[in-house]
C-alpha cells in the first residue's frame with residue numbers, strides 16, 4: 001500500500017542551533033530529492049529542556065530519551081491531527097542505537113490518545129540502514145555524529 005508522505009521536522013532537542021540548521025538543511029535536500037513536502041515545526045529548545053528536566057544525567061536510551069521521544073511524537077501526532085492525517089511514524093527508528101519496541105510503545109500510546117494510528121515499521125530492517133547510508137552519500141548529506149541534545153554531546 002502506498003502513502004502520501006509529509007515530513008514534519010520537529011527537533012527542539014538539537015543542540016547547538018548551528019547543528020539544528022545543518023540537519024534541517026540535510027532534511028530539505030532529501031525531501032526535495034524525494035519530492036516530499038517538508039513542514040518545519042517550532043525550534044524552541046526550552047520545550048526539550050522542560051521535558052528532560054530532572055533526567056539530564058540519564059544515560060542514552062534511559063528516561064531522558066523516553067521523554068524526548070514522547071515530546072517529539074506527541075507534537076507529530078498533534079500536527080497530523082490538525083492536518084487531517086490519520087497515521088504517523090518516526091524516522092528515529094532508523095538508528096541502530098534506538099530501541100524499536102520502546103519507540104513503538106510510546107508511539108502507539110500517543111496514537112491511541114489522539115485517535116490515530118502509529119505505523120510501527122522498523123526501517124533499519126531489510127538493509128534500510130545501509131540504504132540510508134547510500135542515499136546520504138549520493139546526495140552528499142550532512143551526517144550527525146551524536147544523537148542531538150547537549151547531553152549526548154558530552
Ligand code: SF4
Nearest residue numbers: 065068147148149152
Ligand atoms: S540522547 Fe537523543 S533521544 Fe536522548 S534525549 Fe538526547 S536527543 Fe533525545
